[in-house]
Amino acid sequence: MKLRTRSIVTLAAAVTMAALLTACSPHAGKAAPAPTPTTSGAGISRGAAASLLNAVPGLSGADIGSVISGLTIETRMEVSVEDDAAITAPGVLDYVLRVGWATAVGQKPSSLSLTVWNQGTRLDLQAQANLISGVDERAFPLLDSVYLDNPAYLGTWPGAVPALPAS
Numbered sequence: 001m002k003l004r005t006r007s008i009v010t011l012a013a014a015v016t017m018a019a020l021l022t023a024c025s026p027h028a029g030k031a032a033p034a035p036t037p038t039t040s041g042a043g044i045s046r047g048a049a050a051s052l053l054n055a056v057p058g059l060s061g062a063d064i065g066s067v068i069s070g071l072t073i074e075t076r077m078e079v080s081v082e083d084d085a086a087i088t089a090p091g092v093l094d095y096v097l098r099v100g101w102a103t104a105v106g107q108k109p110s111s112l113s114l115t116v117w118n119q120g121t122r123l124d125l126q127a128q129a130n131l132i133s134g135v136d137e138r139a140f141p142l143l144d145s146v147y148l149d150n151p152a153y154l155g156t157w158p159g160a161v162p163a164l165p166a167s
Helices: 003-023 046-054 092-101 126-133
Strands: 059-069 072-081 111-118 146-149
Touching: 046 059, 046 092, 059 092, 072 092, 092 111, 092 126, 092 146, 126 146
Parallel strands: 072 111
Antiparallel strands: 059 072, 111 146
């Protein structure tokens, strides 16, 4: 057999074996179980929080993290919608904020921000968040959809994992 033919056969066998092993993996096709709602504030992982947010009808691409700015820590969330109604449906914005507050990010954050994208446009949801939280935070629509400084309405941190609102 020529060297070139032997190389092609070896490559094909390696690709076939890799595909076979991937398909037989015990984790193939299994999604990580979503955390269940709790009343305790043990905190959930960033991945679990993203899974909860992506499970909301109309929400996708959720990402949760934290940033340190000076002496403060901020929990930052980002999610995409194809229709504004997905995030403005009754209970959804509050649910999203509570999932963010239930996320363990190392140290207690002093603020919580959310950016919601609709086809490249950042939504301004500060007025709705102010109604939910009972505060009057200033809007920063060029930076965030929602910004809450010391969000007392969410309770102690990390908050309890909320139940998904009924649709």
